[in-house]
Each structure stands twice: as C-alpha cells, then as structure tokens.
Amino acid sequence: MKPTEKLKNLVMNELMPDLEEAIDEIFAMVEKEKMISLADREELEEMQAMHAECREILIEIESGEMEDEEAAELLSELVEIKSE
Secondary structure (H helix, E strand, O other), rough: OOHHHHHHHHHHHHHHHHHHHHHHHHHHHHHHHHHOOHHHHHHHHHHHHHHHHHHHHHHHHHHHHOHHHHHHHHHHHHHHHHHH
C-alpha cells in the first residue's frame, strides 16, 4: 500500500473520527453546563484546527498534490502523535 493510501486511511478511519468524538463531547458538556472554561475553549479550538488540517490532507491526497515522500513523513509524525 502506498504511503498516501496509508495516510488517507489513518486520517479518515482513526484521526478524524477521534477528533469529531472529542469535539462532540466538549459541545455536549457546554450544552449541559451552559458555559465553557478557557482551557476547554482552547482545547476545542485546537481540535477544530487539527480537524481542518486533516481535511486539507485528504484534499491534497485526493487531488494528487501530495507526493509519497511527504505522505510518508506525515504518516510517521501522525502515528507518533497518536501513540502518545
């Protein structure tokens, strides 16, 4: 499997669903408590930014703009981040 395919699978099947779940949990907490702490707001903004970056990665892969070398580097970084 090519690095771009591996990266696409990781982003679509693991990272984005995990981010979406975490974002939904924060929104549920805000709905319940009717407020959000500064730390939770910062975490939410960070997760939303990461989600947007994941979408950009998928767009680059789908459009053929991403080279296998770049995909391999990103894949390595994301696997390391995910394992932490």
